[in-house]
Amino acid sequence: MISTPKVDKVRKSSRIKRATLQDVARAAGVGPMTVSRTINGHPYVSEETAKKVHAAIRHLGYRANHAARVLTGQSSKSIGLIVPDLADTFFSVVSHAVQKVAREAGYLVWLAASDGDPSIEEAQVEEMTNHPVDGILLVPADSRSAYLKAAVLESTPIVTIDRPMELAMTDSVEVENRIGARLAVEHLLNHGYKKITCVVMNSHLRPVKERIAGYEECLRTQKRMSVRKVTLSNEASAQQSLSAIFNSRERPDALFTANNLCTITVIKTLQAMKVEIPRDVALIGFDDADYYTLLNPPVTAIRQPATELGYTSTRLLLQRIKGEFTSSTVRTVLPVTLVVRESCGCKGEKQATH
Secondary structure, eight states: OHHHHHHHHHHHHHTTSSSOHHHHHHHSSSSSSHHHHHHTTOTTTTTHHHHHHHHHHHHHHHHHHHHHHHHHOOOOOOEEEEEEEEHHHHHHHHHHHHHHHHHHHTTEEEEEEEEEEEHHHHHHHHHHHHHOOOOEEEEESSOOOOOHHHHTTOOOOOOOEESSOOSSSSSSEEEHHHHHHHHHHHHHTTTTTEEEEEEEESSHHHHHHHHHHHHHHHHHHHHHHEEEEEEEOOOOHHHHHHHHHHTSOOOOOOEESSSSSHHHHHHHHHHHHOTTTTTOOOEESSSSSGGGGGGOOOEEEOOOHHHHHHHHHHHHHHHHHHTOSSSSSSSEEEEEEEEEEEETTTOEEEEEEO
């Protein structure tokens, strides 16, 4: 029977780093090969030794699947990628970029979609952590999810894309959300619009919060400019919400939509309401898409560097896996660009940066 002090000593160190096969071996007073044989049911392990090993496994919270590569001391040459929605063009572009960089480095990417559900995402992170991936790239469904704090304490490196964690510190790559929102609103102000409404969906997401803050900051610097935000819960209820503001005394002359899903929902709804863009109301969206040039009118938008987000986050994760960083966390913020088309009232296409 193993001694409690010995197990507790190893457990203290495992609070930061997940228990390894060597930790189990030390706690049980046996060699790593004996631990491996016990896990795999080898017939030459005595009953007494097996009891010691299993007791150590229970005390340390050791997971056998994770140990396979620890035993050999080799990398699995694979990483995990979890995004909310692969049908979203933004995440499709990010995923393609991740796989390109990983492939060039000789790594395989295990790809999963959480459908924006934190519970599904938690199960996916757990599964990837228990199986041989060397690191995980994650677009959190909710940056405030409690499980994320525990996930960061595991030995598997995690880099977040687009949405930094709010309850724990980890490597992250994001974009200038506030600055992008200000670029959009300033462009509308330069057109002479005075009643600019911010329309949002998924307002709980950190990037959307930052864009709302950028919108509010920009308008509050203007005299006699009121801040107005409309939150859409889904496409079905959008017409009721937008009809209310377009039939009010404060009917907007311009809209700033805070993400791609919101932009498309607003365009569809305005078409159904017979409200023409930009004749009746101007529009600028946050997040550009290739098909925006095919719409009538083409949509003015803040373009995120989706490809660069994928490249940068993957390189960062691979560097972390290889132990090339000594700092506790690395935060990278990439610039955005205003792509001017016709939905804002301009003619022709051009790009503007801050």
